[in-house]
Amino acid sequence: MKMFYVQRGADGKVIGVSVSPQGGDEPPLPGGHPEVVDFLLRAGGDAAAVEALAATDVDLVRVVEDLIGLLAENGVIMFTDLPEGAQRKLLLRERLRARLGDINPMVDDDNAIL
Template sequence: MPFVKRDAAGVIVAVSSVGDDMHAEHVEVDDAGLRVFLEGLGPAPQLAASDLPLVRVLEDVVDLLVERAVIRFTDLPAAAQDKLSARRSARAELRQLNLLDDDDGLI
């Protein structure tokens, strides 16, 4: 049961789990304005900055585990297989265009 504070234009600027003088209006959890506010928060900048390098590390770890037969690629959930396959294809295309140095980021 979120309670919100709105600015003069009616845009949500704060959310609270309890109602008080500052957050007097109750909105439903599927409220469009609440969704816009929450999407605007986004991840903390420090976490977002580390996401891309971490993705490459995880790709390398998965490749290593598959190569050493610790796991099979098909053991991964279908969504993970699709994402990894799409990234491998994109990397192969970039490598063909010489836009990607394959020696960076390997474990």
């Protein structure tokens, strides 16, 4: 996910966003962070809205994967009821996340690199 460095005003509100550090001590925020999205929508119009929406896609994909897993685990749906293409994509992502976890111990429970 794209990360952004924010600049804050005296009131703590985000007044600037950049893809590189601008001298502040604050760690970068993910593109889907509410403060980043709010700033991009206020400052950038439609193009920023598109970018802000895209920044949330990775997080939403993980939510959908987890939801499908939970529904299958609880017997609400059968994994094999999903279209073959969806099954292949989900299995591939599961294997990739498992491999990333095996080679990178800095992966947390949500499989995000710390």
